Amino acid sequence: xxxxxxxxxxxxxxxxxxxxxxxxxKWTPLVLRELLAGSARFNDxxxxxxxxxxxxxxKRLKELEQxxxxxxxxxxxxxxxxxxxxxxxEDLRDTIMSLGIxxxxxxxxxxxxxxxxxxxxxxDMRRNIVPTLIPNRKCSVQFTYPELPxxxxxxxxxxxxxxxDLCSVDPGFDVDLYVSSTLRSMTAVWMGHTTLKAEIAAGQxxxxxxxxxxxxxxxxxGLSPFATEKTRLAS
Amino acid sequence: xxxxxxxxxxxxxxxxxxxxxxxxxKWTPLVLRELLAGSARFNDxxxxxxxxxxxxxxKRLKELEQxxxxxxxxxxxxxxxxxxxxxxxEDLRDTIMSLGIxxxxxxxxxxxxxxxxxxxxxxDMRRNIVPTLIPNRKCSVQFTYPELPxxxxxxxxxxxxxxxDLCSVDPGFDVDLYVSSTLRSMTAVWMGHTTLKAEIAAGQxxxxxxxxxxxxxxxxxGLSPFATEKTRLAS
DNA sequence: CAGTATCCGATGCGATACTG
DNA sequence: CAGTATCGCATCGGATACTG
Numbered sequence: 001x002x003x004x005x006x007x008x009x010x011x012x013x014x015x016x017x018x019x020x021x022x023x024x025x026k027w028t029p030l031v032l033r034e035l036l037a038g039s040a041r042f043n044d045x046x047x048x049x050x051x052x053x054x055x056x057x058x059k060r061l062k063e064l065e066q067x068x069x070x071x072x073x074x075x076x077x078x079x080x081x082x083x084x085x086x087x088x089x090e091d092l093r094d095t096i097m098s099l100g101i102x103x104x105x106x107x108x109x110x111x112x113x114x115x116x117x118x119x120x121x122x123x124d125m126r127r128n129i130v131p132t133l134i135p136n137r138k139c140s141v142q143f144t145y146p147e148l149p150x151x152x153x154x155x156x157x158x159x160x161x162x163x164x165d166l167c168s169v170d171p172g173f174d175v176d177l178y179v180s181s182t183l184r185s186m187t188a189v190w191m192g193h194t195t196l197k198a199e200i201a202a203g204q205x206x207x208x209x210x211x212x213x214x215x216x217x218x219x220x221x222g223l224s225p226f227a228t229e230k231t232r233l234a235s
Numbered sequence: 236x237x238x239x240x241x242x243x244x245x246x247x248x249x250x251x252x253x254x255x256x257x258x259x260x261k262w263t264p265l266v267l268r269e270l271l272a273g274s275a276r277f278n279d280x281x282x283x284x285x286x287x288x289x290x291x292x293x294k295r296l297k298e299l300e301q302x303x304x305x306x307x308x309x310x311x312x313x314x315x316x317x318x319x320x321x322x323x324x325e326d327l328r329d330t331i332m333s334l335g336i337x338x339x340x341x342x343x344x345x346x347x348x349x350x351x352x353x354x355x356x357x358x359d360m361r362r363n364i365v366p367t368l369i370p371n372r373k374c375s376v377q378f379t380y381p382e383l384p385x386x387x388x389x390x391x392x393x394x395x396x397x398x399x400d401l402c403s404v405d406p407g408f409d410v411d412l413y414v415s416s417t418l419r420s421m422t423a424v425w426m427g428h429t430t431l432k433a434e435i436a437a438g439q440x441x442x443x444x445x446x447x448x449x450x451x452x453x454x455x456x457g458l459s460p461f462a463t464e465k466t467r468l469a470s
Numbered sequence: 471c472a473g474t475a476t477c478c479g480a481t482g483c484g485a486t487a488c489t490g
Numbered sequence: 491c492a493g494t495a496t497c498g499c500a501t502c503g504g505a506t507a508c509t510g
Contacts, residue, residue, distance in 0.1 A: 011286060012355065013347045013422055015338030015461045016268045016331060022342075023334060024259040026503080033251045042472050051246060053504050058473060068341065078510080080472065087467070088341040095337055096251060098330040099258060103250030106303065106323040107257075112248045120247065187248055226250045232322070261482080277492050288484055293493060313490085315492070 022067045023092065027052050031060050032096050035070065035089065037127060040082045047123045064089070097225070104226040106233060109193045116183045118145055119168065121190060122155045126166040128222025131159050135212040139176040145183045177209040177217070192227025257302045258327065262287050266295055267331050270305065270324065272362060275317045282358045299324070332460070339461040341468060344428045351418045353380055354403065356425060357390045361401040363457025366394050370447040374411040380418045412444040412452070427462025 010017040023029065027049060034048035046057060061083060064070045069089040072081045085092075103112075122143065131137075141157045156167040156175070165171075179186075185204035188194045196218050199205040207214040245252040258264065262284060269283035280292060296318060299305045304324040307316045320327075338347075357378065366372075376392045391402040391410070400406075414421075420439035423429045431453050434440040442449040 010262070010265060011350045012265065012284075012352065013350045013426065014265070014268070014335070014355075014359070014459075015342065015347070015426075016335040017265055017338075017350075018342045018347055019334045019338030020259075020264040023337075024255075024264055027245070029255040029259055030245060030247065030249070030252055033249070049247075051504095053506095054473065055475085055505090056503060059503090088337075091340065091467070092337060095330070095333040098333050099254045100249070100251040102258075102323075102327060102330055103252075103254030105326065107250065107253045112250070112253055115246045115248045115252075117247065120249075124249070191248065191250075224250075232326070281492095288486095289493065290485090290495085291483060294483095 022064070022069065023095065025060070025063070027056060028060055028064070029096060029099060031057065031064070032069075032089075032092055033100070035083060035085055036093050036096055040084060041080060042083075045083070047119070050117070050120060100226045101229050104192075104229040105231060108233065109188065109191070109231070112191065113184055113187060113193075116187055118148060118152065118155070118183055121183070121187055122157075122166055122168075124224065125190060125221070126157060126164050128224075129157060129159065129164045130220045130222055131162055131164060133216060133220035134159055135216060136176060136210070137161060139210070139213060140171070140173040141177045141179060141213070142175045143186070144178070144180045145186070146180060147182060175209065177207060177213045179205065179207055179217075181205040189223070190227070191224050192229070196221070257299075257304065258330065260295070260298070262291060263295055263299070264331060264334060266292065266299070267304075267324070267327055268335070270318060270320055271328050271331055275319060276315060277318075280318070282354070285352070285355060335461045336464050339427075339464040340466060343468065344423065344426070344466070347426065348419055348422060348428075351422055353383060353387065353390070353418055356418070356422050357392075357401055357403075359459065360425060360456070361392060361399050363459075364392060364394065364399045365455045365457055366397055366399060368451060368455035369394055370451060371411060371445070372396060374445070374448060375406070375408040376412045376414060376448070377410045378421070379413070379415045380421070381415060382417060410444065412442060412448045414440065414442055414452075416440040424458070425462070426459050427464070431456070 009021055023032070030049045030052070031045060034045050037048070039045050039048055042057070046052070046054065049057065061070065061072065065072050068086055069092065070083050071086055072083055074081050138160045140159070143155045143157070145153045152168075154170070156171055156173075158165040158167060158171055158173060181199070182204055185194070185199045189196050189199055189205070196205060200207065207217065244256055258267065265284045265287075266280060269280050272283070274280050274283055277292070281287070281289065284292065296305065296307065300307050303321055304327065305318050306321055307318055309316050373395045375394070378390045378392070380388045389405075391406055391408075393400040393402060393406055393408060416434070417439055420429070420434045424431050424434055424440070431440060435442065442452065
């Protein structure tokens with residue numbers, strides 16, 4: 001017997017219902033966020049949604065392709081798929097941004113800061129580094145979160161021209177700038193809940209190494225796309 | 236033992252993730268749509284999401300209240316609750332609209348029109364009637380969908396001043412205008428995929444009764460909030 | 471690296487019935 | 491009318507291991 005109501009289907013003609021079936025299934029807004037941010041390959045997407053199982057990510061990508069939101073393009077047969085947003089997918093940018101802006105405005109920062117994740121933070125930060133604003137064309141910045149277990153508390157950003165690489169194991173380059181911080185403070189800075197300057201003054205963030213790179217960090221260390229949106233919560 | 240990952244929780248600090256937890260659980264976008272459209276009472280909300288079980292609606296309303304999106308207000312103790320959007324909830328209007336606009340732009344109308352529901356259509360239409368544009372201050376309009384089973388194929392809109400009532404059983408008033416249509420055509424008109432004029436010309440919609448009311452129907456019969464948004468699908 | 475296959479458990483949700 | 495209580499199933503999705 002055929003099922004009457006397919007799961008996840010609202011069976012309403014209203015465009016909100018039709019769109020929600022595609023956009024609002026579990027994890028999908030986050031996958032879309034990652035696609036909109038520019039990730040195109042499977043494991044890049046995974047880094048943006050690390051708690052999602054690969055099985056489910058695979059399923060969601062197929063669904064989004066089926067819905068016409070993305071297209072999976074293989075350069076060579078049997079090669080690696082690149083997931084690109086179609087025009088319809090690109091047109092979801094405002095919708096997803098609207099969701100994030102609302103979250104930034106109305107959700108207590110203390111709630112967000114319960115969900116700390118250094119690798120996710122570093123992955124997000126990597127994407128917004130502005131290499132052209134760093135005094136050196138090539139340089140290496142080491143981030144350390146001393147309170148975390150030793151095997152997961154250090155990351156390196158390796159900048160070379162326009163490229164920014166994130167490493168979780170020491171790539172071996174000379175480090176130009178050392179950043180040491182509590183994870184909570186660095187996350188709060190990234191989200192725009194506080195400023196680097198304030199956290200440095202409070203002793204929550206320390207910079208050591210190249211003075212020029214350190215001095216300009218507030219220019220080249222990009223923040224979250226939502227960082228400029230002010231909270232509307234009564235404080 | 237406490238569960239590590241609460242269901243529906245992404246545990247990501249990103250505002251998109253935090254917002255999606257609140258806004259994108261199952262049925263929630265539709266409940267919000269109904270609240271934004273002005274429904275405030277439990278059974279009015281149910282009419283907008285008829286396929287949702289009352290248990291789940293009740294649960295969602297509590298969650299939305301907990302999240303600060305709505306407030307449940309009882310005029311008298313033990314009386315009827317009115318669910319009102321808070322400022323945070325009202326601020327979701329653009330987000331939900333954005334979702335609907337995207338759906339209207341990018342989802343095949345043939346897909347939406349697989350999900351016909353006369354009571355939902357009438358409920359939506361009722362809300363957008365513009366009484367002041369009807370020649371008579373008081374009048375009654377009967378809608379019939381002849382292809383449907385006899386016990387569910389007729390509705391009455393009873394207009395009295397600023398009030399518009401929807402009845403699924405004959406309220407007994409003299410009918411000023413009779414509208415007879417296929418359900419598909421009337422839904423397509425409501426959604427803006429075609430026009431009343433075209434459907435009348437094609438014999439899909441018939442109007443009989445008061446000439447003045449019939450002539451002005453395209454003014455007082457409001458359409459879906461998304462009807463003016465043009466499709467972006469290649470046709 | 472880029473996914474897929476399989477398994478299984480939790481839980482979300484629907485159906486129904488009930489109460490103030 | 492406005493919900494709540496209970497039940498049981500389906501399904502969703504997590505974990506793990508595997509393959510080209």
